[in-house]
Amino acid sequence: MLALEIENLQKTYASGLQALKGIDLEVEQGDFFALLGPNGAGKSTCIGIISGLVNKTAGSVRIFGHSIDQEFTFAKSLLGSVPQEFNFNTFEPVEEIIINQAGYYGVPARIARPETERYLKQLGLWQHRRSQARRLSGGMKRRLMIARALVHQPQLLILDEPTAGVDIELRRTMWDFLDQINANGTTIILTTHYLEEAERMCRNVAIIDEGNIIQNSSMASLLQQLNSETFILYLREELQHAPQLASFDNVTRLDQHSIEVEVPESLSINDLIGELEAQNIVVERMRNKVNRLEELFFKMTAKNDTAGLA
Ligand code: ADP
Ligand code: MG
Numbered sequence: 001m002l003a004l005e006i007e008n009l010q011k012t013y014a015s016g017l018q019a020l021k022g023i024d025l026e027v028e029q030g031d032f033f034a035l036l037g038p039n040g041a042g043k044s045t046c047i048g049i050i051s052g053l054v055n056k057t058a059g060s061v062r063i064f065g066h067s068i069d070q071e072f073t074f075a076k077s078l079l080g081s082v083p084q085e086f087n088f089n090t091f092e093p094v095e096e097i098i099i100n101q102a103g104y105y106g107v108p109a110r111i112a113r114p115e116t117e118r119y120l121k122q123l124g125l126w127q128h129r130r131s132q133a134r135r136l137s138g139g140m141k142r143r144l145m146i147a148r149a150l151v152h153q154p155q156l157l158i159l160d161e162p163t164a165g166v167d168i169e170l171r172r173t174m175w176d177f178l179d180q181i182n183a184n185g186t187t188i189i190l191t192t193h194y195l196e197e198a199e200r201m202c203r204n205v206a207i208i209d210e211g212n213i214i215q216n217s218s219m220a221s222l223l224q225q226l227n228s229e230t231f232i233l234y235l236r237e238e239l240q241h242a243p244q245l246a247s248f249d250n251v252t253r254l255d256q257h258s259i260e261v262e263v264p265e266s267l268s269i270n271d272l273i274g275e276l277e278a279q280n281i282v283v284e285r286m287r288n289k290v291n292r293l294e295e296l297f298f299k300m301t302a303k304n305d306t307a308g309l310a
Contacts, residue, residue: 001029001064003156003187004050009059011045011211019045021211022059027189027204029064029155032182034198034219035191037208043191044084046208047160051081063156077105080154082145084161084191090134094125097133098148105152112151119147122177139166143174150181157181159190163197175201199223227265230289231272234258236282245275260289 004027011020019042027033035043048054050061052068061068066075088097095116102112120126123143128136133144142162149157162178163171178201182188192198198205198219205222207215215222230250235257242253250262263272273283 002062003027003029003031003064004189005060005062005065006046006050007060009046009049009061010057011042011049011054012057019211020049020056020059023208023211023213025206025213025216027187029187030182030185031187031189031204032178032202033187033189034202034205035189035208036193036195036198036205037191038193040210041193041208042211043193043208044160047081047083047158047191050158051079051083052076053083077152078155080149080152080157082142082149082157082159082162084164086141086145088133088141088144088148091132093130094133094136094144095120095129097144098151101148102151107152115151115153116147119150123147124173139170142166146174146177150186154186156187156189159188161191161193163192163194171197224264228262230260230262231269232258232260232287232289233272233276233283234285236284237280239281243276243279243281245272247271247275 004025006023006025008022008024009020010018010022012018023042023046025035025046035046037043045054049056050063050068052072063075063078066078068075092100098116098119099109099112102115103109107115117126120129123146125136125140125143125147128140133141136144142165146159146162149159157178159178163174166174178188178190190197190202202219205215205217205219206213207222217225232254238256239253239259240256242251242259245251245261247267248261248263252260254260261272263269269286276283
């Protein structure tokens with residue numbers, strides 16, 4: 001079952017700026033998914049469309065199979081969203097903000113109260129329940145938004161930069177909390193511009209840049225690509241198949257005289273040449289394949305020094 005299914009999603013703002021250029025994205029039920037990308041990539045636009053806060057220009061979005069166009073109310077009831085900007089009434093007391101939100105989803109106060117208590121306690125806000133929201137620190141406001149997003153028991157929780165402006169200590173607490181929510185069955189999607197954050201929490205990741213998805217894979221495979229280097233080797237003899245190498249998993253035959261090999265951090269180019277020689281394969285020349293991701297991250301960090309993607 002797909003928790004989220006996005007097809008050819010496009011957004012052009014009134015200014016003419018094309019924030020999303022036709023993205024496709026699928027997130028499985030139960031996943032913990034990161035949408036990673038530098039500032040201005042289109043993350044919030046994407047989340048805004050899913051949450052019904054931004055009108056899309058084209059494309060479709062389904063939440064657990066339900067279209068946000070044809071089944072808006074039902075699709076929305078399955079979703080909890082934590083936007084990047086605080087959007088509660090800051091003069092309202094913390095507890096009321098959450099209970100009112102529950103009411104908006106048709107959850108009666110009798111059910112909403114114990115839920116509210118549970119989340120406020122878990123998120124360390126219980127002693128502030130009667131404070132006006134404007135009295136809370138930035139990190140507390142963020143947690144208030146999370147409690148509010150969860151009170152109607154959504155199956156999919158989407159958080160837009162949940163740890164922006166949150167200190168390290170609190171960030172860890174939030175990670176643990178989200179881990180637990182996910183372990184209990186809630187699908188989670190978050191956006192972040194910190195690779196480290198995606199790495200710590202998420203199983204799958206899509207990288208978005210300038211309105212396009214440029215990478216979509218498991219976190220493990222992304223990290224593996226980041227830690228390895230790919231070489232193109234030109235061989236003296238003709239090869240009909242890619243050679244089988246004991247220590248190298250990713251060997252691709254490009255044509256009769258060249259292969260591409262991914263060399264993980266733990267191995268050297270000498271290891272590679274040694275294994276090839278043992279099979280009487282002679283390397284005449286080689287070059288470093290410009291790693292698409294390296295290039296990408298270079299570009300991304302060059303645009304935004306604080307992106308944390310170096
Ligand atoms: P991210 O969340 O990845 O930082 P956004 O989705 O906020 O990116 O923004 C994507 C692009 O769309 C940026 O160039 C941004 O300036 C532009 N943008 C965002 N919101 C608006 C808006 N309301 N009107 C015009 N342009 C916008
Ligand atoms: Mg954003």
